[in-house]
Structure formats: C-alpha cells, structure tokens
Amino acid sequence: MHPFTFLLPLVPLITALPAPFAAPPNIPTTSAAQTQLSGLRVAPQGSQTGYSRDLFPHWTTQSGACNTREVVLARDGTNVVRDSSCAAVSGRWYSAFDGATWSAASDVDIDHMVPLSNAWKSGAASWTTSRRQQFANDLTNPQLIAVTDNVNQEKGDKGPEAWKPPLASYHCTYSKMWIKVKSVYGLSVTSAEKSALQGMLNTC
Template sequence: MWHKGRTFLLPLLGVIITLLAATGCESIGQVTPAPGSPSRAQLERLLAAVPTVPKRPRPGGYDRGCGTGQGCVFGPAWTDDHDGPGGHDGCDSRNTVLARQLGAVRVRPADGCVVVSGVLNDPYTGRRIAFDRSDAKAVQIDHVYPLAAAWDLGASGWPPPVRVRFANDVDFNLLAVDGKTNEDKGDRTPGDWLPPARATHCFYAGKYLTAANRYGLPVTAADRDALRRVARGCP
C-alpha cells in the first residue's frame, strides 16, 4: 500500500536527494565510490526503513501499453499530466530528465523543451556518452525502481494518479543512463542486477532505496542482502 506523507523519512530523504543530485561521475574508477554517493550509514538507515518481503509476488495484470484494449496501468509514457515534480510544466518527463542530467544541452528552439543533443556522465557505467536525438536509444530513461517490479510489490493497489506520478517522478525514480545497460537491466531489482561499474553501486543503492521509501515499496530478501553488501563497501 502507498503511504502518503512518510514524514519520519523526510529529513533523511532530503540528505540523500542532495547527494544524488551531485554531479561528477566522469572518469569513475572501479573501486572508489562516485562523487555524490551516499555513505554506508545513510544507506543502512534507508534500508532499515524499508519493509522486506520474502520474494517478489506475481499478481498479474501488469500492462504498460496504452493502445486500444490495453491496461495503461502507469499512464501514457512520459506524460506531463501528473501532480509530481515537473508535472504540468509543458515538457514531458523524458525531456525533463535529459535536460537535468546532460551537460552541453541543446534544445529545440521551436518549443524550448525537446533535447536534441548533450553529453551524459552515465551513472551506471561511469562513461561519458554523447547524446543526439537522431540516435535516441543511446541514452534511455531508467525507472530505477522498475515499473513491473513496483506493480508486483504493491503498486497494483495504488490509485491510478499515484501510479502515473511514480512512473514520471523526475526527482525520485527517473534517471538518464546508457541505453544498452538499461536494456540489460530490464525489470530486475538489486537482488539480481547491479550497475556494471562497481563505483556506481552506492549511488544506485541510494537512488533505489530513496524511491522505495518515498512510495512505501518493499524490497525482497534478495534485494536486502545485495543492498547490505553494497552498503558495506561505501565510505
């Protein structure tokens, strides 16, 4: 169940959000955590606040498509029509994320919204990736806490507006990342997927747990164990 106003977590979430907003993933090594990553203590506090379930249930009913006869359970992809961060600002959530994360951003003059080029310091691989709208798949927008996993772990019981907000939450759950890495991740969670660059694990764990806390979502026992291991490697 989604819990509105998890006020006891707000001070901690504020700290994590500030850290996650920091840039500097360029030229990341394989051991030293990326700049802006949360500390071990911060991750452990976030992990302690998240409920744990034995394993991911499979209730069925997940249908992301919004065509005729489809469920559209998280609303149209990248819609601006939501009450979360960046909602109703005239720019879809995909382009909002690109504009936030990319450096040297160029937008389409006609609308001042559509990102046509830029450079991404990828938070999953640590590489610099040139983005051009003509090859949009090179940089994709990841739902850090995957939509299908969220559906299975509680979002199926949320009101539709909350699901739409979650799917387009540019502060808590959306991240511009390397396209191939995003495709490899799919709807996997930390128990069986971590970013390929070890140095980015602390950042990813913080982002995942912040989204989980924000929306009252649990982690599985396998997720918890993987995130604990990640936390032990953070400063």
C-alpha cells in the same frame, strides 16, 4: 639528432575525467539509507498478473512542450540544446551505470531506478493510477536517471539481487537511490533484494 633530445621532459597523456554531471535529487546519506533499508518491509514478490506499463502513465507533460524524459535529459546532461518541441538536439550525457559518455540523446534512456514491474509486484498493484503516474514521473526523488540505452535494457525489470551497474564504483549510490525510492513509496523488498542492497551499501 641532437644528443639532448632524450633529456627533454615528457608530458604525460592525461585522460580527462567527465566534468561533473547532475545527479538525481535527494540521494540519501549512507547512514540515512541504512536506516531506511532497515525499515523496509521484507516480503516475497507479488504476482505479475494484471501488470502493464500503461498502468503507469509515464513521460507526462511537465511544462510547456517538455515531458518528463526531456526534463531528465536536460537535468542529467551538459550543454543540452533543445528545439521548439523541447527535444534534445545536442548535448553530452555521462552514464553513471557504465561510465560511458554520449552526444546523441537517442543513445540515452531514462531509467526508472525501481522498475515499474518491480514496483507492481512490491506494492504498486494496489495503487491508484494517479499514484502510479507520480511514481513513473518522479522528479523529486532519485527514481529517474539518464543512462546508456542498452545498459538500461539489460537491467530490464531486474532487482539488485539479479543485476547491478557494470561500474562497481557506482554500487554505493545505486543502492542508496533504490532504497530511498522504495522507502518513500512504501514498497516491499525480498530477502535476496535486501541482502544485495546491504552488500552494495557496504561499499560506501
């Protein structure tokens, strides 16, 4: 072996970070989210009685053959290729909740930031079906995001007092999104929920 072999410079292995992925729209600044959080009505959760996901018509047609799910998959992914029925057949999706990257749309769920059941118990029970449909398909506010399917299922209908994204570095953004949606739709928060949101906002 050549005596100078060990003097050759070593090239460090660099793990590439995910390329920038699209974020849901209209995430407020920290100061705006703080103002919105202070303005939310604090109240106990209402009853689950009468709730059904069917009362929130979701994944409605947005354009041509594309429904809300397919629009969000295209928005949140990179190099997304869709077939004639608008189904995503290839692409890459970075899940901000847990930091995982997926190459199959079947591994990705579209999360309702404020779950439909939570909305029902915090004000949506009195809404019209049209208003609930708007909420369930909202592409204007940060209510929909593509994430790892089993992480979304783990979240279920839990509020931030009971569940937070595994990736702690996302807690700031998560709280701002949740606060924005509740503020836009005039939904109430419980005291425990508000406390959890404030704690997450404090990490910003």
